[in-house]
Amino acid sequence: MRVVIACRVIQAELDEMRAGNPEIEVIYLDQALHRTPGKMPGLIQEQIDKVSGYADQIVLGYGLCSNGLVGVRAARQMLIAPRAHDCIALLMGSCAAYNARFAERPGTHYLSRGWLAEQKDPLGVTEGEYTERVGRESAIWVMGEELKHYTHITLIRSGIIEAKLVERARRNAEFFGKQYDEITGSMDYFQKIVGGPYDEADFVTIPPGTAITQEPWVPG
């Protein structure tokens, strides 16, 4: 049995690729854990320990996510993780695709159906969590500060996306005064996360009992 432990932000894409295959189990954790990366390893470790008794192989549906994977280990299985830094590379299909886009225009805030559906987009975070914390006026200012140097909000289209989510993506750009555009995503990474192969360009393989470190992602 292959077990995938993944972020809910890519649930729609992974479910589509898994296509009900009973040989593959996928466990989803709350998205936006990367915003408090210090808590991530413990939450992921908990899930690894739960499936450790029966999984032959454990694949993480996460990027390095602000070091949110650092310290995680599987006692008796190979642990496989995308070489991506975040889910944006996953949505684009490869690390190479992400690197090319990033070099071309670093000032892009990307959105996907997962981010929009769970309202973890800038608008959702502002109106929800941030308004609760500091009130609406300050919340808008705070998110404006976070996005200050971004010029674009770009929707990555992957699979079928509801019209109201596309509209929401547009509204984010409008509200925060950014240019809006769209790119077509790729299912390649999701296909590989669920079914392999785990090629070295896009995946890191960690031997049993070894904790994940930052090095494979950030070579010094």
Next chain:
Amino acid sequence: MSEIIEQIKSIVVAGKHKEIEKIVKAGLDANIDPGAIINDGLIAAMDIVGKKFGSGEIYVPEMLVAAATMKKGLEIIKPLLTGDASQPKGTILMGTVKGDLHDIGKNLVIMMLEGAGFKVVDLGVDLSVDKVVEKVREIKPDLLGLSALLTTTMPEMQKVIVMIREQGLRDSVKIMVGGAPVDSRFAEKIGADGYGKDAADAVQLAKKLIGIN
């Protein structure tokens, strides 16, 4: 007197930016030393805020609102500093590395450094290696502070340090690094002189590296 400083501290921690001006002026009217208002009030408050952020008790919104409150207070007091207190303790060049557009952390560090009496030149974000080296040569700072929020841009810090060394400037400037994904191990690996885990820590580090108390 210390009661007013305590109030200033709690107003900054709570991010009550509309109340800071009044209480700082009350402190000045009560003849409290402006330096004490900065150090024991404003900076001490941000030290608390930094610790709360580190422990997860608060998040970016509370931290930013507190920082804005501190900044307001600082702007009132700064022009009143005289004598030794108004002399910069050293010049620090600060910037976010190439490909990284994030500056909330860097700006907070700058504010704290300025509060602590340093002259800071902010180079902004998305800085090419050449740009940083050029500015080090031109401004001759005592200390260079590099920031990165993304794990994708951390290697840029190393590139800057390598170039500074190649250009023969390494002995004339200390280098500190920081940002959420950075740690002391990485700082050591890339040949930086130190790592600041938060803004208050960065101030202590800057003092140590420049050699002042």
